[in-house]
Amino acid sequence: IEPVLETAARITARLEESRLVVSHAVNLSVLKAGIYTAEFSYPTNFNVTDVRGANVEDWKATAGKLKVNFTQRVLGVHRLDLVLEQAHKSFPAQITVDAVRVTGATKETAFIGAASAAGIRLKTDTLTSAREIPIAQLNQRAGDEALAFTAEAPDWKLALATERLPARVVAEVFNLVTVGDGLVGGSATIRFGILNQGVQEFKVRLPAHWKNVEFTGPNIRRKELGSAGVPPVTNIWTISLQDKAWGGYTLVVTYDYQFDPKKAVLDLAGAHCEGVERETGSLAVTAAANLKLQPKPAAEPLRAIDQTELAETDR
Numbered sequence: 001i002e003p004v005l006e007t008a009a010r011i012t013a014r015l016e017e018s019r020l021v022v023s024h025a026v027n028l029s030v031l032k033a034g035i036y037t038a039e040f041s042y043p044t045n046f047n048v049t050d051v052r053g054a055n056v057e058d059w060k061a062t063a064g065k066l067k068v069n070f071t072q073r074v075l076g077v078h079r080l081d082l083v084l085e086q087a088h089k090s091f092p093a094q095i096t097v098d099a100v101r102v103t104g105a106t107k108e109t110a111f112i113g114a115a116s117a118a119g120i121r122l123k124t125d126t127l128t129s130a131r132e133i134p135i136a137q138l139n140q141r142a143g144d145e146a147l148a149f150t151a152e153a154p155d156w157k158l159a160l161a162t163e164r165l166p167a168r169v170v171a172e173v174f175n176l177v178t179v180g181d182g183l184v185g186g187s188a189t190i191r192f193g194i195l196n197q198g199v200q201e202f203k204v205r206l207p208a209h210w211k212n213v214e215f216t217g218p219n220i221r222r223k224e225l226g227s228a229g230v231p232p233v234t235n236i237w238t239i240s241l242q243d244k245a246w247g248g249y250t251l252v253v254t255y256d257y258q259f260d261p262k263k264a265v266l267d268l269a270g271a272h273c274e275g276v277e278r279e280t281g282s283l284a285v286t287a288a289a290n291l292k293l294q295p296k297p298a299a300e301p302l303r304a305i306d307q308t309e310l311a312e313t314d315r
Contacts, residue, residue: 004031005038005102009110012142013097015162016117018089022046024082024100025140034073039103040066042084043096050083066100094125096159099151108154113138113145118246119197121163122147129153167197173281174314175270180288185256186210188271189314191248198244202251203274205236209267210255215239217251236274261291282310 006029013022028038041064042048048061055078057071068080082100099110112130116122124132130151135141138148149158170193177186192202206213215223219242226236239251253271273279284307287293298304307315 001033003033003035003104005029005035005105006031006107007102007105007109009100009108010138010140011097011110011112012115012145013095013112013160014115014117014144015095015120015122015160017091017120018087020086020088020092020095022084022086022097024080024084026080026082026100026102028074028078028080028102030075030078034075036070036073038068038070038074038080040068040082041101041103042066042082043098043100046084046086048082049085051080053078053080056080091164092162094159094161095122096157098157099155101154105154110151110156111138112149112151112158113142114147114149114160115142115144116146116162119165119167121165123161123163125159125161127156127158129156130158165196167199168195169193169199169273169276170278171273171276171281173271173273173279174311175268175281175283176314177268177283177285178287179266179285179291179293181290182261183256183258184266186254188253190251190253190271190273192245192251192273192276193248194245198246199249200241200244202239202241202249203236204239204251204253205272205274206253206255207267207269207271208235209257211257212255213237214254215251216254217241217249219243219245282314284310284314 008027010025011022013020044064048066051059051068055070055072055074057069059066059068097112099108102108114122124147127149130149133148133150135145135148138145147160172191174189175186177184190204215237217239221240221242224238259266268283268285270283283302285293
């Protein structure tokens with residue numbers, strides 16, 4: 001009596017920044033006679049990185065063939081988890097997901113879900129022996145799966161177009177200026193809101209008369225005045241981070257400069273963010289007790305507000 005093999009697979013393909021990981025949860029049905037070894041064929045442009053399951057003794061993958069040995073005879077339904085990976089030196093414009101076939105199987109079906117890391121969008125390109133289904137029809141759906149497919153033919157293949165989403169950045173800046181006797185000290189708290197994509201670099205334009213400038217924030221790798229192709233005299237600082245910031249980031253700039261305290265006219269210009277969709281913020285001024293400040297009328301886009309209108313954290 002020869003064994004009869006059937007498989008029903010639940011597959012998740014997940015595209016990350018530098019690799020594609022395809023997880024195959026295979027329900028292997030062994031009917032009529034038991035087996036001690038199962039052989040799979042897999043796409044040669046992938047590497048098999050893990051094989052798990054009850055009674056798995058060892059496994060070996062070479063040249064598109066995966067051989068799995070069991071510790072005892074397998075009969076009935078047996079669950080195997082296979083993980084295949086494909087490394088990418090550069091971001092691919094398209095990814096392809098192929099079937100993993102069981103040698104000698106008489107029936108092979110699959111449900112496939114496609115997911116991507118934050119900042120990456122997937123779209124259906126071409127399908128071979130597979131069809132797209134609503135995402136709600138996937139069983140055991142992972143939270144980030146966005147596309148779903150089903151295949152009832154064993155030699156299915158699907159190609160997905162990829163897109164790296166552009167970052168959308170908005171900024172809110174709180175400028176606090178303290179006027180002392182001959183010295184102005186200040187800070188600019190810049191709160192970036194980041195959507196769609198992570199950001200690893202920020203550009204901030206500072207007034208030229210600010211001295212002793214310091215930047216404080218998480219994971220700052222370097223701070224440079226100017227950037228490639230831009231002369232430093234523009235007073236645009238480039239702040240580079242060790243890793244991408246997602247969702248939001250807070251950068252604090254501190255500075256000071258001297259002035260003549262006798263009827264001086266102070267330029268209280270603030271920090272501004274380059275390359276953001278929108279910038280809003282506020283400016284607050286405090287002074288030493290022996291100084292009198294006489295503000296000039298506020299011009300657009302500035303308008304005078306009551307100090308109680310400042311955000312609680314800024315007050």
